[in-house]
Structures are given as C-alpha cells and as structure tokens.
Amino acid sequence: MRAKLAGWMFAGPALLALAVFFFVPVAAAFLLSLTDFDIYAVASRENVRFVGAENYLRLLQTPLFWKALGNTAFFVVIGVPLSVGTSLGTALLLDAAHAKLQGFFRTALFSPVVTTLVGVAVIWRYLLHTRYGLINHGLELLGLRPVDWLGDPRWAMPAIVLFAVWKSFGYNMIILLAALQTIPEELYEASRLEGASAVQQARMVTLPLIAPTLLLVSTLTMAGYFQLFAEPYVMTQGGPLQSTTSVLYFMYDEGFKWWNLGSASAVAFLLFAIILAVTAGQAAAARRLRWSEES
Amino acid sequence: MKRAAVHIALGVIALLTLAPILWMVSVSFMSPGEAAASPPPLLPREATLGNYRQLLAQAGMGRAFLNSALLATCAALLSLAFNVTAGYAFAKLHFTGRDRIFRGLLAALVIPGQVAMIPVFLMLKSAGLVNTYLGVLLPAMAQVPGIFLVRQYAVSVPDSLLEAARIDGAGEGRLFRSIVLPSLAPILVTLAVLSFLGSWNDFLWPLIVLADDRLYTLPVALASLTREHVPDSELMMAGSVITVLPVLALFLLLQRYYIRGLLAGSVKG
Amino acid sequence: MTRGWAAAAVLACGCSAPQGPAVLELWAMGREGEVVAELAADFEASHPGVRVHVQQLPWLSAHEKLLTAFVGDATPDVAQMGNTWIPEMAALGALQPLDAMAASSKAVPRDDYFQGIWDTNVAGGALYGVPWYVDTRLLFYRSDLLAQAGYDHPPRTWDEWLKMLEAIQRRPGPEHYAVLLPLNEFEPLLVLGLNADEPLLRDGGRFGNFRSAGFRRSMGMYLRMFEEKLAPRATNTQIANVWNEFGRGYFSFYITGPWNIGEFKRRLPAELQGAWATAPMPGPEGPGVSSAGGSSLVVFRRSKHPREAWQLIEMLSSPEVQRRFYALSGNLPPRRTSWQDPALQGDARAAAFFAQLERVKPVPQVPEWERIATELRLVGEMAVHGQLTVDAAAAELDARADRILEKRRWMLDREARR
Numbered sequence: 001m002r003a004k005l006a007g008w009m010f011a012g013p014a015l016l017a018l019a020v021f022f023f024v025p026v027a028a029a030f031l032l033s034l035t036d037f038d039i040y041a042v043a044s045r046e047n048v049r050f051v052g053a054e055n056y057l058r059l060l061q062t063p064l065f066w067k068a069l070g071n072t073a074f075f076v077v078i079g080v081p082l083s084v085g086t087s088l089g090t091a092l093l094l095d096a097a098h099a100k101l102q103g104f105f106r107t108a109l110f111s112p113v114v115t116t117l118v119g120v121a122v123i124w125r126y127l128l129h130t131r132y133g134l135i136n137h138g139l140e141l142l143g144l145r146p147v148d149w150l151g152d153p154r155w156a157m158p159a160i161v162l163f164a165v166w167k168s169f170g171y172n173m174i175i176l177l178a179a180l181q182t183i184p185e186e187l188y189e190a191s192r193l194e195g196a197s198a199v200q201q202a203r204m205v206t207l208p209l210i211a212p213t214l215l216l217v218s219t220l221t222m223a224g225y226f227q228l229f230a231e232p233y234v235m236t237q238g239g240p241l242q243s244t245t246s247v248l249y250f251m252y253d254e255g256f257k258w259w260n261l262g263s264a265s266a267v268a269f270l271l272f273a274i275i276l277a278v279t280a281g282q283a284a285a286a287r288r289l290r291w292s293e294e295s
Numbered sequence: 296m297k298r299a300a301v302h303i304a305l306g307v308i309a310l311l312t313l314a315p316i317l318w319m320v321s322v323s324f325m326s327p328g329e330a331a332a333s334p335p336p337l338l339p340r341e342a343t344l345g346n347y348r349q350l351l352a353q354a355g356m357g358r359a360f361l362n363s364a365l366l367a368t369c370a371a372l373l374s375l376a377f378n379v380t381a382g383y384a385f386a387k388l389h390f391t392g393r394d395r396i397f398r399g400l401l402a403a404l405v406i407p408g409q410v411a412m413i414p415v416f417l418m419l420k421s422a423g424l425v426n427t428y429l430g431v432l433l434p435a436m437a438q439v440p441g442i443f444l445v446r447q448y449a450v451s452v453p454d455s456l457l458e459a460a461r462i463d464g465a466g467e468g469r470l471f472r473s474i475v476l477p478s479l480a481p482i483l484v485t486l487a488v489l490s491f492l493g494s495w496n497d498f499l500w501p502l503i504v505l506a507d508d509r510l511y512t513l514p515v516a517l518a519s520l521t522r523e524h525v526p527d528s529e530l531m532m533a534g535s536v537i538t539v540l541p542v543l544a545l546f547l548l549l550q551r552y553y554i555r556g557l558l559a560g561s562v563k564g
Numbered sequence: 565m566t567r568g569w570a571a572a573a574v575l576a577c578g579c580s581a582p583q584g585p586a587v588l589e590l591w592a593m594g595r596e597g598e599v600v601a602e603l604a605a606d607f608e609a610s611h612p613g614v615r616v617h618v619q620q621l622p623w624l625s626a627h628e629k630l631l632t633a634f635v636g637d638a639t640p641d642v643a644q645m646g647n648t649w650i651p652e653m654a655a656l657g658a659l660q661p662l663d664a665m666a667a668s669s670k671a672v673p674r675d676d677y678f679q680g681i682w683d684t685n686v687a688g689g690a691l692y693g694v695p696w697y698v699d700t701r702l703l704f705y706r707s708d709l710l711a712q713a714g715y716d717h718p719p720r721t722w723d724e725w726l727k728m729l730e731a732i733q734r735r736p737g738p739e740h741y742a743v744l745l746p747l748n749e750f751e752p753l754l755v756l757g758l759n760a761d762e763p764l765l766r767d768g769g770r771f772g773n774f775r776s777a778g779f780r781r782s783m784g785m786y787l788r789m790f791e792e793k794l795a796p797r798a799t800n801t802q803i804a805n806v807w808n809e810f811g812r813g814y815f816s817f818y819i820t821g822p823w824n825i826g827e828f829k830r831r832l833p834a835e836l837q838g839a840w841a842t843a844p845m846p847g848p849e850g851p852g853v854s855s856a857g858g859s860s861l862v863v864f865r866r867s868k869h870p871r872e873a874w875q876l877i878e879m880l881s882s883p884e885v886q887r888r889f890y891a892l893s894g895n896l897p898p899r900r901t902s903w904q905d906p907a908l909q910g911d912a913r914a915a916a917f918f919a920q921l922e923r924v925k926p927v928p929q930v931p932e933w934e935r936i937a938t939e940l941r942l943v944g945e946m947a948v949h950g951q952l953t954v955d956a957a958a959a960e961l962d963a964r965a966d967r968i969l970e971k972r973r974w975m976l977d978r979e980a981r982r
Contacts, residue, residue: 004389006384007384007388007390010381010383010388010471011381011384011388013376013380013381013437014377014378014380014381014437014442015396017377017433018439021415021434021436021437022434025414026406026410026411028414029413032413090305090308097302101305105305105309109312111313111316111546112312112316114492114496114542114543114553115496115539116495116496116498116513116517116538116539116542117498117514118521118538119534119536119539120315120319122521123532126330126532132330132333132335134318166312171557174557226407229409229499230499233518248409251409252409255413261413265414268409268410269410271409271410272405272406275407
C-alpha cells in the first residue's frame with residue numbers, strides 16, 4: 001500500500017536520526033558503564049577492562065556522588081514547590097487581572113524563560129555578590145545582615161534555587177493560566193450562590209479542576225530540576241565545598257574533565273534510574289490520592 | 296478595589312522579575328570598575344559604549360553572534376525538515392506499529408539527554424566531526440517534543456480532505472505540500488521559533504563539541520569570557536546583553552507562536 | 565572576519581584545510597595568550613607563507629579543553645602547556661617527541677636552561693616540551709604594613725612568619741587579615757607541602773604519601789593560618805579584585821607567581837609602588853622550597869605543520885624574544901642567558917624569584933597528578949572549613965590518591981609482566 005510506504009518515508013528520517021543519535025548511544029552508554037573506559041583507553045583500545053557492576057558499586061561508595069545526590073535532592077525538594085507555587089500564584093493573579101493588562105504582565109513575567117541561561121547566570125553572579133550585589137544591598141535596606149551567597153556552603157544552593165525559580169516560573173505560569181482559564185465561570189457562580197468564601201471556592205472549584213495540570217507541571221519540573229547543571233557550572237563551578245555539585249555536574253567532571261567515561265556513564269544511568277523511580281512514585285501516589293477522593 | 300490590589304501585586308512582581316535584566320543593561324553602559332561599589336549603583340554616571348567596543352573588537356563577540364545566528368537558523372531549518380514530516384506521519388499516515396512507536400518515543404522523554412552525550416561525542420570523533428558545526432547540529436536534528444508538537448496539530452487536519460485528494464489521484468508528496476503544509480503553517484512558525492531559541496540558548500553541547508574559538512557560539516564565548524575576566528563585571532554585562540537581548544526581542548515579536556507551542560501538549564488552548 | 569567565515573564554512577563540512585598559507589594553530593592561556601599574539605605577528609613577518617592563529621584559553625578550563633581536543637582529534641599545532649601536564653599528555657601519545665629537533669637546533673641549547681625545569685619536560689626518556697617560562701610561587705608582601713607591625717625584613721622561617729602575621733592582624737584599623745590563601749587554588753598548600761622532606765607520592769608514584777610527618781606538618785601550618793583568622797576563608801572570585809584589596813591592606817601577604825609583579829605595578833596606585841616587595845618562601849627551619857612550575861611549548865602529534873611549529877618554538881626560545889616576552893607579560897625566562905637583561909638584573913622583585921629558582925622541587929610526574937592536585941585543593945578546603953583534622957585530611961588524601969592511581973598501578977604491573 002502506497003500510504004503505508006509513505007508513512008515510513010515521512011517518519012523515517014526522524015526515526016533514523018533519533019535511533020542514531022539517541023537510542024543507540026543510550027545503549028552504548030550502558031555498555032560503557034560496564035567498563036573502566038578512560039582517557040588511556042581513548043589513546044589505545046587495549047587499555048580498557050570489563051568491570052561489570054564495579055563502576056556502580058564504586059559510585060555508591062563515593063562520598064561525592066552522595067553529596068551530589070543530596071545537593072540535587074535539595075534543589076528538587078525546595079525548588080519544585082517554590083517554582084510551581086510561584087507559577088500558580090502568579091497565574092492566579094494574572095487570571096484575576098484586567099484583560100488588557102494581562103498580556104503585558106504575562107510577557108514581563110515570562111521573559112526570564114527565554115533568556116540565555118549563561119547570560120543571566122552572569123548577571124545573578126553579580127547580584128549575589130557579597131559586597132557589591134543588589135540583593136545584599138536590599139537585605140541591608142530591610143535591616144538584615146548580608147549573606148555570603150556564593151561563598152558560604154550553606155547559602156550557595158539556596159541562591160541557585162532562587163535563580164532557577166526566577167528563570168523558570170514563567171513557563172509553568174503560562175500553562176497553569178491556560179488551565180485556569182478553561183474553568184467555566186458558572187462553577188464559581190454556583191458555589192458563590194451556595195455561600196462559599198473565596199478560599200472555599202479555590203478549594204472546591206479551582207484546585208480539583210487544575211489538579212491534573214498541576215500534577216503534570218510538577219512532574220515535568222521535577223524531572224527537569226533533577227538535571228541541574230548549567231547554573232552550578234557558570235556560577236559556582238560546583239563549589240563552595242562542592243555544595244552546588246549536582247549529579248550532572250559530577251557526571252560532567254567525571255566524563256569531560258577527567259575522561260573517566262565508564263564511570264561517567266554509570267552516573268548518567270543512575271540519575272536516569274532515580275528520575276524514573278521518582279516520577280513513577282509520584283504518579284502512583286497521585287493515583288492513590290485520586291482514588292481516596294473518589295471513595 | 297480587589298482588581299487594583301491584583302494589579303499592584305503584579306506590578307511589583309513584574310518589576311522584581313525584570314530587575315535583573317534591566318540592571319544588566321544599565322551596568323553594561325558603565326565604566327570599568329564603576330559597578331564594584333557599595334552601595335551598588337543603579338544607573339551609570341556617564342553612559343559609555345566602551346565595553347561593547349572592547350567585546351566586539353577584542354573578544355570576538357561579534358563573530359560569536361554571527362555564529363549563533365547561523366547555527367540557530369540551520370537548527371530551525373533542520374528541525375522543520377525532520378520533525379514536520381514525522382509529526383504528520385504519526386498523525387495521519389498509517390504504518391505498522393505507529394502508535395506503539397509513538398508511545399515509546401514519549402516514554403523515552405524520561406531519559407535525560409546527557410546519558411547519550413558521551414557515546415555521541417565518541418561517534419562524532421570517529422567521523423571527524425568534533426569541532427565542526429555539523430557536530431553541533433546533527434544530534435539535535437530530530438526531537439521528540441518537536442514531533443509531538445506537530446502531531447498534535449496535524450491531527451486536526453480533516454481526514455475527508457486528504458481522502459478526497461487521494462481519490463483524485465494525488466500522490467502523498469503532493470498531498471503533503473499542497474494541503475497539509477499550508478494548514479500547518481502557524482505551527483511551522485512555532486516549531487521554527489522554538490528550535491531557533493533552543494539552539495541559540497544551547498550551552499553544554501556546543502561547549503563540549505567546539506574547540507576552536509572562532510566557532511564559538513555566544514553562550515560558550517560568554518562562559519569563556521567569565522572565566523577570564525572575573526573582575527570586569529561591566530564587560531560581562533555587555534556580553535550578557537549581546538547574548539540575551541536578541542532572543543528576548545525575537546520572543547517579543549513572535550510571542551503568540553512561542554506560547555502556542557508551550558500549550559500544545561498540556562492544555563488545549 | 566572573512567577569513568573566519570571561510571574557515572568556519574570549511575570546518576562546518578568537516579573537510580581538511582584548504583591549500584594556501586600554512587596556518588599554525590597556537591593555544592595559549594591567560595595573560596600569555598594576550599601577549600603572544602604580538603610575538604606571533606613578528607613570526608609571520610619573518611616567515612612569509614605561515615600564518616599564526618592564536619587562541620586564548622582561560623586557565624580554569626585549559627586542562628579539560630586540551631583533553632577534550634585530544635579525544636576529539638581537534639588539537640592545535642602548538643600549545644602552551646603547564647609542565648605538570650606533560651607526563652599526562654605524553655602518556656596519551658598526544659605529543660610529538662622533540663629530541664631530534666632539539667638536538668639539531670642551535671636555538672634550544674639544553675645546558676642554558678635551569679636543570680630542574682628542563683627535566684620536567686622529559687617523560688619516559690623522551691623530550692616532549694621546550695620550557696617557555698618558569699613559574700614558582702613565593703611571598704608578595706606589603707613592606708610598609710610589615711614595618712608598621714615592627715619588622716624590617718621578610719620572614720625566614722615558619723615560626724617567624726606566623727609571628728609577623730599575628731602582629732599584622734593585631735594592627736588596629738578596618739576589618740583586615742594578614743595573608744590571602746585563596747581556597748580555589750591548590751598552589752599555596754602544595755608549596756607548603758613540598759617543603760616536607762618526604763615526597764608527596766611513594767613507590768614510583770603508585771601510592772599517596774600524604775600521611776608522612778612532613779606533609780602533616782605543612783598541612784598543620786596551612787590550617788593554623790585560617791584558625792587564627794590570619795587568612796580569610798575565601799576564593800579569589802569572592803575577593804572580587806585581589807589587587808585592589810592588597811592595595812587597601814585587606815591582606816598583607818600573598819603567595820603568588822611572577823605575573824603579579826607586572827599586575828601589581830599596573831594596578832596599584834603610584835603612592836603604593838614603593839610599599840610592596842617579594843621574598844623567597846620561608847621553610848620550616850630555614851629558607852624554603854617552592855614548586856618547579858612553568859609552561860612549556862609542545863607540538864601535537866597530529867599537527868600537519870611540525871616543521872613550522874618547531875620554527876615558531878625556536879623563535880619564542882631566543883633570548884631577545886624571551887626578554888621581550890618578560891617585558892610584556894612579566895613571565896620569567898627559563899634560560900640563564902635570557903636573565904642577562906638589564907630589566908631583570910635591576911629588578912629587586914625578580915631577584916627573589918631568581919633566588920627561589922635555585923630552590924625548586926618538581927611535583928610528582930605522574931599523569932594523574934592534575935587530578936590529585938584537585939583533590940588536594942578539595943580536601944584542603946574541607947579542612948579549612950573545620951570538617952577534617954590534619955590527620956583525617958592526610959588519610960583522606962591518601963585514600964583518594966590511591967584510588968586515582970589504581971589504573972596506573974594496573975598498567976605498570978602489566979608493563980612489568982611483559
């Protein structure tokens with residue numbers, strides 16, 4: 001059938017490209033992770049040994065890996081609620097705004113999303129400067145003590161969270177705004193007639209109807225935040241005291257700085273497994289919650 | 296009254312959100328060393344183009360700008376070439392395992408792209424493509440989100456139209472060119488804009504692939520600059536302006552298309 | 565601009581370079597990168613038919629860029645290379661051995677070079693680099709602030725040094741420290757560590773030796789300076805502008821290298837130009853040693869123009885060009901003849917370096933050294949922040965070094981079995 005052949009011809013190039021540049025490399029990365037392929041091996045193929053699961057076991061015993069995992073977990077656990085919360089809050093505000101002004105505000109709040117990360121990371125590095133940065137200046141005006149944002153191991157990751165939230169909240173804001181705008185006004189009318197306050201309206205009308213979107217947005221944001229890399233690379237080089245070394249930054253160091261490619265591939269797969277487990281867990285938890293609501 | 300409160304709140308948030316970008320522009324016009332003061336200045340005492348001159352003359356940012364423009368344009372064209380036909384095929388053409396393959400592609404979105412990076416790099420090395428623009432472009436030619444985007448909109452092309460044309464004896468290629476493409480025109484713009492922006496802002500892959508500084512794109516050149524000129528914040532801001540403002544401007548012009556692309560998968564806008 | 569575009573278009577299709585003038589790719593780091601372009605222009609003038617394209621790399625990413633270039637078959641023709649990286653690049657087979665060319669060349673006489681410096685370029689019995697400039701670390705200090713604290717000479721031992729630092733710190737005035745030991749640099753701790761009698765690695769570079777008494781003493785000295793608040797717990801970038809802060813008296817001692825002679829001359833105000841000086845490192849009991857660092861020029865094996873590359877190296881090795889290089893960059897020459905320069909002879913600050921160069925020790929010449937040096941910095945930083953005691957830090961360093969050297973041990977054993 002000509003149509004069937006057409007299907008393959010139209011989809012073929014993309015599928016081929018995806019196979020060559022994604023699926024095959026992923027499989028190859030798995031194989032690499034089972035060897036001690038490093039820069040000696042790049043120089044001469046005979047300098048490689050098959051080591052089975054040793055890379056994985058060694059990683060699980062490497063303190064820096066766990067620290068990177070902890071840093072990344074901190075970023076996700078603090079950053080995702082903060083980011084999605086900000087997106088939801090601003091979406092609610094936009095929804096309540098006058099139609100003519102909505103477009104302007106929407107653009108303003110969305111603009112950080114399209115900016116080049118490296119470009120704005122440079123700005124934020126100076127905003128966060130201990131003595132000459134605007135943020136500490138603002139804190140001083142409020143009567144608070146300045147913070148050594150990028151030099152204090154306790155504050156460097158929160159600084160990066162703040163930066164990441166600023167950069168990305170607009171994205172989810174747009175999606176949540178669209179979801180809010182699909183809620184029919186009649187539902188609010190009905191609940192107001194029954195005497196519900198604003199808060200009750202939010203709980204009984206808004207929240208259930210945007211819950212699926214909220215879940216989707218949270219899951220995508222979380223998966224994205226697990227892949228934190230560029231911010232530590234530009235702003236802190238993984239420091240101070242490796243407090244901003246994320247899992248991917250650790251992988252980049254292993255793979256492209258030291259060329260321990262076997263080990264780096266193992267890190268990548270461990271990260272993949274973790275993201276998979278967490279997103280699957282979140283989906284399962286969500287399903288169970290919905291069941292309990294229905295019953 | 297409540298509306299006014301909402302607007303004020305939005306105004307404050309918008310100001311806070313835009314503040315870094317506005318400050319970036321302001322500092323870029325300051326003289327060297329002016330910004331390193333406590334309290335930090337908000338506006339330059341005397342605006343100067345010196346930083347821009349130095350960047351364009353000595354640091355090669357002008358060339359990086361052109362490199363980025365060239366690469367992003369090619370990325371957009373490649374994206375259109377590969378993802379549009381595939382998206383249409385997944386929406387309207389029938390072939391064995393079509394839906395299973397599509398679901399598989401979506402599931403694969405969970406895999407972080409960095410997993411594939413190292414083998415792709417080694418692959419490009421054997422092909423002699425490290426340190427070339429092809430090396431930067433090839434791995435990103437086909438993207439599942441792009442295919443998904445096109446498919447969502449291609450689904451809405453009426454089947455009856457296609458069937459009628461087929462009965463009239465039109466070949467699949469002609470069908471695609473004369474019926475499908477025109478009706479997908481808006482989403483093509485969206486895809487092109489998203490691909491252009493994505494390529495312009497891409498940092499990690501060009502950083503790894505490009506060794507020759509004559510080939511650097513803006514983000515890579517800027518990152519290299521920041522590691523060299525740590526104390527010169529005014530120069531860095533000018534570099535940020537050159538990197539960030541073009542895509543911001545592009546976004547402002549083509550907002551509609553960009554945002555439509557955002558909403559494709561999640562909420563039917 | 566057009567040349568760049570043509571090159572980009574050609575490179576974009578992955579083709580080999582077009583026929584025409586031979587283009588030598590030269591990679592250089594930091595200030596040297598800025599300065600060498602001028603010298604390269606002279607080379608182009610005297611060698612028609614050869615063009616030199618200088619690419620500047622920031623020091624922070626130079627090592628990884630070189631390795632990435634090697635893996636991706638994108639190496640330049642000539643590069644500046646820290647001499648501590650030569651064992652690594654040679655082990656990978658990335659560099660062209662230079663013995664034949666050096667032996668038959670009058671422009672690179674081996675005996676004229678400081679012996680220890682030349683030796684850092686020899687790996688596995690072959691010469692892989694030509695020393696370009698020497699780098700060692702010693703004390704830069706504010707002689708006026710030291711005088712105010714009651715001392716008219718630089719420290720000669722560690723005990724004396726500590727007393728001076730404490731005296732400076734007790735000085736009244738705005739918030740200040742006595743010495744800057746940036747946490748993003750491994751050199752200060754390394755230099756102190758080299759003053760130990762025991763080597764940093766043992767058994768032919770198979771295992772770490774950081775638990776030796778000498779190194780633990782060095783580490784103790786390093787940590788004490790932070791504990792007593794003589795040094796701020798900060799990196800270079802957090803100090804924003806090191807030269808300004810030195811001028812403001814935020815710290816009075818700084819362990820750094822020759823390039824800062826020129827930088828301080830340039831960036832400090834005129835009234836402070838007589839207020840600072842250099843001095844060789846003090847050691848535990850007497851004059852101390854420092855690192856036998858510096859950069860060499862190397863030719864990559866995959867270079868298509870090895871002959872022209874060597875000619876460029878010859879030009880950069882001539883005493884006149886080295887003196888000019890010194891004038892432009894403040895980098896000290898590796899050849900004794902080049903030191904016969906009125907500018908160098910008359911410079912009291914350079915004299916301290918000449919004295920120190922007689923007392924330099926190389927770092928362990930194993931390919932993994934760069935990685936171990938990074939661990940040195942990281943563990944040092946942890947200890948400074950109070951997370952490790954001296955003994956715990958030494959044990960941790962040994963553990964990390966041993967793990968890094970595991971493959972080297974395997975490869976050496978395999979070689980021995982053959």
